Structures are given as structure tokens and as C-alpha cells.
Amino acid sequence: MLNKLRRVGPPLLMLAPSLILLGVFVYGLIAANFTTSLTDNHTAAQATGQQPAVLVWFTNYVDLLASEDFQHSLMNLVLYTVVFLVGTMVMGFLWAWMLEKPMKGEGLFRSVYLFPMAVSFVASGVVWRWLLNSNQDEQASGLNRLFQIVGLDALQNNWWNNVTFGIIAIAIPAIWQLSGYVMALFLAGFRGIPEELREAARMDGASEWKLYRHVLFPQLSPVALSALIIIGHMSLKAFDLIMSISKPANYQTKVPAVDMFVFKSSFDYANAAAVGSILLIIVAIVIVPYLVRTNREEKR
């Protein structure tokens, strides 16, 4: 007994602070949030305890999902995710592919492509709000003015003020910011491929293109999956950029994460919690299988 304690004691002691903190702050709070989302806690009065909240089960979820307003947010989220994912994957892969072989100036390109990653969304939002100014023609500034200068007037548009596709304008700065990250992941992937593989393929008379197509690209699929997971889960949480480019309550660009903030600001805790749970469920559907798979692979 004492022996066992001596064996198990120290490691448990070392893990304990983190396990307790995460138990409370992650799992405990997820449970508490879910409980709140099942109540009718929609006003400040209830929040201060003047009126006890009543359990209404899944009413909030049903109402939210049925409302045109929230459906618009979900639609925005889908649009944003698709554009953001495709944009960063294509740019990131292209850059990595071009920089994969040692060449002059490689370090400069890599550093510049990656640097936006070091900047906060709030700071880059300041610049992008200017660039995505919706004024056109005489009043145009930002990208609309730039399009005029280079003679591409037709490209002028009202950016994030478009009700249906405005959210795509927010995806542009997001792509600007994270393509470099995806590039770095793919570059690491390229560099991780053993040199012998290339040599061997060349020996067998494979052309450069065939070498990539049949030998190198297939080796990159784990990297591509990691990148998809990371960018995907970031896009589901999109908040900072929208807050700093448009306004939080703006219908055109709202997504669930912003709705959650707006509900919270008006003391509608039940709906805010419900939106949070919906986001968690979406993330879990993507992440849990990935974590389980990664875990299983490591064991092998």
C-alpha cells in the first residue's frame, strides 16, 4: 500500500493542479453552460437571482435554429469556413511548393509570408477595415480606390456590406493572416520526406512532375489534415476580425460566436449559452474523431 503510494503519489501530485483546473474550467463549465442553455434565463433580472430560472429543456435550441436570424449566422459561418479553408490551403500549399527547393531569397519570402501570423486580428482588422471600405467611385478609398488606379473599376464592390456574401470579405484578411501558417506546415511536411525517396524515384526515371504527383504529394496528406483541422476550428471561432472590421451587431457579417457576445451583452444568458453549446458540438464533431485517430496512431 505504502509502496504503491510512493509510486503513484509524485506523478499524481504533479498532474493534479492542471487536472483540477481543466476539470473545473473546461469540463465543469461546459456542463454548467449546457445547464444554463436549458433554462429560460433571458433577462438581467433573472441573472441577478430575482426570479429563479425555469428549466425549459431544448426550447432555446429549437427557437434559435428555427429563427431566420440565427440561420443567417450559420450560413455565414459555412461561407466563411469554406472560403477561409480553401483560400489558406491553396495559398499555403502553393507557397510551400514554390519554396520547397533551396533557392536564393527563400528566407525572405518565407519570413514575409509568415509574418501576419504574429499580428493580432484586432490590429490587422484596423488596416483591413480601411482596405475594405465600401465607398465607390469618387468617394472610394481602400481597395476600391486601388482597383480604380489599376483600371479594374469593375472589381469595386461594397465588401462586407453585402448582406448575402459580405462575410466573404472578412475571410480575405483571415486568409492573409493564416496562409503563411499553412505554408509553414506544408514546408515542414516537404522537408520531412526522406531524401532517399526522391533519389529513388529519380533513379526509376520519374519526371519532376511525376515525382511530385506520385511520391511527394501523397506523403503530405497528414500535414494537410492537420492544417484543415487547425484552420477549420479557428474559423468556427471567428470573432476578433468581425468585431474589429464591422460592428458586432451587424447583420451582414454576424456568425454564432458574435451572436453569443451580443446575447451576453443584453444579459440573455440562456441563448448565449445555447449558442456556445452549438459551437462546441460543431467543433467536437470535427475534433474528437481527429484526436482519437491521432491517439491511436501514436500507440502503433
Add this chain to the structure above:
Amino acid sequence: MTAEAEQLTAHRPAPVAPRVHKGRYSLARTLKYAALIFFLVIVLIPVYVLLVTSFKGTGDADPSRAWALPQIWTMDNWATAWTTLAPAIGRTLAIVVPSSIISAFLGSLNGFVLSRWSFRGADIVFTLILFGMFIPYQAVMIPLTQLVLDIGIPTGVPTLIMLHVVYGIPITTLIFRNYYQTVPHELIEAGRVDGAGMLRTYWSIVLPISIPSFVVVLIWQFTSAWNDFLFAVFFSSSQNGPVTVALNNLANGALLQNYGVSMAGALFASLPTLLVYIILGKYFVGGLMSGSVKG
């Protein structure tokens, strides 16, 4: 390496000098450079806008001059932005430094235990910790506000330190665990043979060789806590908030839609993380890579 690859390499003839592609591929190479430079310019456009606008006076406000250099260069915007943001930058430092150090330390404890101590369910514990990295914080925000009230810790700096410590644990644990798995077993076993317990081994053998990992983790935590806006906006006011909140207020300021000031402010708010990126780029990238789970 895959079986196929091993097969390919197995009967490999003696090494031959690498083929020289010059000449034949020069067109391709020119095109490649052209594309790389094109993207370089695109990526740098916001930087140009930021710098140029931050030096412009109000006389340059006409939209037709939006992309032109300032008519008169002025530092006024910089001065205004600095006086507005300086206190918030101080608060951000007060949040970021302690929270990075504490979460790094906790992560190294966890990483060590999880990489060296196999017990039933260790994988599940690790996966449960990792999941904390991916949860959308929106899913805990409402009860979190209540919990912060219950604990009675003041909003602003103290609360934000606590939150960055707690929610930093998953990523720091992951980075350290991946690192300790690469440390030769013998190094740690040597201590054990001498009769050192787990705590002792950690303190006198593991900790001293963890410095490279600490650098990566600290940079990662520093950058993400510095750039955090979500927790900041929920758990601070404009009087006690960090720089992201102050910058957002400055940029959304009702009276002045003065882009020059906002852009100078954005520069101040980004300078520390940019400096880290420029000076410690290698470690910065190391942190980025560790964030991709498989490391």
C-alpha cells in the same frame, strides 16, 4: 518510411551526381520568382497602408489621396496613439509575462509525467487535456463569468492572468510531452538508478534540459496571450483592459474616425509580437509547428 519506399531504396545503385537542371528550367525559375514577388507585394500591401496612413495629417484625408504618400509627414498620430495606448500596453505586459511563465511550468510538469509515466488511461487523460485546446471558449463563457464573480477576483489583469494560465495548459502540455518523448530514456533512467524519485528527477535532470522547449512555449504563450481579444473583451473594461481592447476602442472611437491614429495604434499593439517574430523567428515557428498536434 513506407514499405514501398524501402523497396525503392533497397536496390539503389551507387550514388550519381545530382542532375543539373539549369538552362532547361530557367523559364520555370523566372516564372516562379515572378509569382513569389507578386505574392510578396500582395502580402505587404496592408503594411504599406498602415505605415503611410499613420504618418498622414488630417489634410491628407481626401479619398483621392488614399494610396499616395503623405503631403506632410507628421508624428501627431503616433503621439496620440501612444498616450492612449501606453497604460494598456503596461497592463498587457503585466498579464502576459506571469501567465506565460506559470502555464509553461505547469505544461512541463504534465508533459514530463505523461511522457514518462504510463498508467492505465494515460492516453485518455492526455486526450482530455488536449481537447481543452480546441474548445470554442464561447461554450464556457457564460458560467465562466459567474465563476469569476464567485471566486471574487477582480476583472482586468488578475482575471486575465488566471484565464491565460488555465487555457494555456493544453498547448503547453502538448509541446512539452512531444519534446520529452524525444529525450533519450537513459538520461532520465540514470537518475532513477541513483535512487532519485520522480520529483527529484524532474527538478535536477529534466528541468535543466528543457530550456529549448521553454523558449518555444514561452514565445507561443506570449504571442497568443498578447493577441487575445476574446477573453479580454469579456473580462475587462476599457479602464482595466489590455491593449487589444484599448485598440479596438480607439479604432471604434465615435468622435474620431481618424484612421491615422488607429493605424499608429495598431502598430504599437503589434510591435512586441513582431519583434519576437523577427528576433526569435526559429522558436516562433517551432511553436507554430507544435500547435499542429502531431508536432
